[in-house]
Amino acid sequence: MNVxxxxxxxxxxxxxxxxxxxxxxxxxxxxxxRAERVKQDAIKEAEAQKKEILLEAKEQLIRERNQQERENRERRSELQRYERRLTLKEEALDKRTETMDKQDEKIAEQEKHLAEREKFIDGEEERYRLELERISGLTSEEAKALIIKDLENEAKHDAQLLLNKIEQEAQLSSEKKARDVLVSTIQRIATETTSDITVATVSLPSDEMKGRIIGREGRNIRTLETLTGVDVIIDDTPEAVVISCFDPVRKEIAKVSLERxxxxxxxxxxxxxxIVQKVTxxxxxxxxxxxxxxxxxxxxxNMSQxxxxxxxxLYFRTSYGQNVLYHSKEVAMIAGMLAAEIGANRELAKRxxxxxxxxxxxxxxSDQNHAEVGMEMARKxxxxxxxxxxxxxxxxDVEPSCIESVLVQIADAISAARPGARRETIDNYxxxxxxLESIAEGFTGVEKAYAIQAGRExxxxxxxxxxxxxxxxxLGRNIAKxxxxDLRYPGRIRVTLIRETRIVEYAR
Incomplete structure (x- = not known):
């Protein structure tokens, strides 16, 4: 059992x-x-792909061969067309050459005939010249000098007439062109005119608001004047407060602050x-x-901050009723146009x-004028x-060193002098x-002078x-001079003198 x-x-x-x-x-x-079967299948598939690739390669080769044959046929046909055209051109050139040869022969015969004719005319001309000298009693040199002198006098007369005509046409065209330029300038760069004043008026809803603006013991108005640096004038003007200040920026700050x-x-x-800090x-x-x-x-x-x-x-500055920033922009536009016309540096002129x-x-x-202050600012x-x-x-203030500086002078004068650019006060006007009238009346022989067209004539x-x-x-030239x-004025003033003789008789 154990076993x-x-x-x-x-x-x-x-x-x-x-x-x-x-x-x-x-x-x-x-x-x-299974591995053997997979191997056999792979071999069969590879052979099938090989056959397909070979077949595609043959088809591609056939297509390329056909394409090449078509291109060759087209090239051969194009060459044949070129050959036919060249053949036709050669035939045409041959015909033209024959025609030219015939024309050269005719020209040679004509030249020979003309040479004989010229020889005959020279002989006749010499005979006529001798006969004219005998009849007139003048040699050919004397007659030539006389003719040249007459021609010279006639040419001088014609030249003077031509110069007078050119001067008249130039004057007419220059006046027309000047008018066109002026009209174009007004249309293209006309800007608004503002009042050159140092006070601003703030409307109030009622006169009771004046007391609130003044405040207890005047503390409100003092605070406003201290913070803004202006003078707030409260007078008997109904529902209005006047703000006075020579600094237009401070005046604007005070006006906006008070309105708010x-x-x-x-x-x-x-x-x-x-409010003042916020408005500032x-x-x-x-x-x-x-x-x-x-x-x-x-x-x-590239302008610095x-x-x-x-x-x-400059937006808050005015000069003779002209906004200084708009004036500077207008001058830049004019200077740029002028620089483009004469071929100067347009960007430098605008800047x-x-x-x-x-x-x-x-x-x-500063005690310096604005041009000197501007130079210092530009250097900084x-x-x-x-x-x-x-x-x-x-x-x-300094001499211009380049053509752009001269263009700035011209553009500044145009902007300041164009109609509607600036506005004078009535007293100065x-x-x-x-x-203007007193200057003309100061000359002997002047009976009366009238300034018309707003002082432009x-x-x-x-x-x-x-x-x-x-x-x-x-007299007119002396008055204009x-x-x-003696006067400073924008643009130019036309001086027109009128002298007439009036005779009045009555038939009774």
């Missing part, structure tokens, strides 16, 4: 191992068969300080934005013209030396007209007994 217990497990173990070995051999054999305080209704020192920041931002806007409109780049702010401050009044935007007060902004010269020379009535016709032109020396 049996030992043998049976051993036999079971051997039998299990044998079965597993047989199963493993079976699996191995099946795997080898009136709308808000809360008027006390703390609120005033808060807004005005400062507006100054920078106005400077950037004009630079963008003109296409000018100091320069942008100085340009923006110089835009900055020519930059000194008027300086924040600090590292501007080109030609720009600095243009700023300083636009009122002839009347005084200028009176001075002076109509002078001359005594016909004291001034003859020959002296009227000289005295006006140029």
């Amino acid at each position: 049996l217990y030992v043998v049976l497990p051993a036999a079971g173990l051997f039998l299990g191992w044998t079965i597993r070995w047989l199963y493993a051999r079976f699996q191995l054999s099946a795997s080898e068969q 305080l009136i709308l808000d209704g809360r008027i006390h020192p703390a609120r005033i300080e808060e 920041r807004e005005i400062s931002q507006k100054i920078y934005e106005e400077g950037e806007k004009v630079l963008f409109d003109l296409g000018i780049h 100091e320069g942008v702010r100085a340009l923006g401050r 110089s013209a835009l900055l020519h009044d930059i000194g008027k935007g300086a924040e600090n007060d 902004m590292n501007e080109d030396a030609r720009v600095i010269n243009a700023i300083g020379s636009h009122h002839n 009347v005084k200028r007209l009176e001075n 002076l109509r002078v009535l001359v005594n016909n007994e004291k001034i003859p016709d020959a002296d009227v032109k000289e 005295k006006i140029e020396n």
Whole structure:
């Protein structure tokens, strides 16, 4: 029994191992068969792909061969067309050559005939010349000199007539062109006119608001004046308060602040300080934005922030009713047009013209004029030396060093003198007209003078007994010269003299 217990497990173990070995051999054999089948399938597939590739290559070769044959046929046909054209051209050239040869022969015969004819004419001409000398009693040289002198006198007369005609046409065309340029300038660059005043008026909803603006013991109005640096004038004017200040930026800050305080209704020192600070920041931002806007409109780049702010401050400056920033922009446009017309540096001319009044935007007060202040500002902004010269020379404080500086002077004069650009006060306007009339009336022989067309023309009535016709032109020239020396005025003044003789008789 013990032996049996030992043998049976051993036999079971051997039998299990044998079965597993047989199963493993079976699996191995099946795997080898599958691998063989996969190998055979792969070989067949590769051969099929090879055949397809070879077939496609043959088809591609056939297509390329056919394409090449078509191109060759087209080239051969094109060459044949060229050959036919060349053949036709050769035939045409041969015919033309034959024709030219025949014409050369005819020309040679004609030249021979002309030479004989010329020889005959020379003989006849010599015979006629001798006969003319015998009849006139003058040699050929004397006759030639006489003819040349007559021709010279006639040419001088014609030349003088031509010069007079050219002068008249030039005068007419120049006047027409000047009018066209003036009209074009007004149409293209006309800007608004503003009042050159140092006060601003703020409307009030009622007169009761005046007491709230003044505040207890005047603390509100003192706070506003201290923070803004202006004078707030409260008088008997109904529902209005006047703000006075020579600095337009401070005046604008005070005006906007007071308007907002009136709308808000809360008027006390703390609120005033808060509003003034806020408005000051807004005005400062507006100054920078106005400077950037004009630079963008003109296409000018690389301007320092100091320069942008100085340009923006010109937005609040006026000169003879003309906004200085708009005036500078207008001068830049005119200078750019002039530079483009004559071939000068257009960008330099525009930049110089835009900055020519930059000194008027300086924040600090100085004893120097605005051109000198502008030159200093431009140096600090590292501007080109030609720009600095243009700023300083636009009122002839320094000599112009380049053509762009001269263009800035011209553009500044055009902008300031064009109709509608500037506005004088009524007192200065009347005084200028009176001075204009008094200058003409100061000359002997002038009976009366009238300034018309807003001072652009002076109509002078001359005594016909004291001034003859020959002296009227000289009198007009003297009056115009005295006006140029004694008066300052924009543009030009036309002086018209009238001299006439009137005879009145009555038939009874």
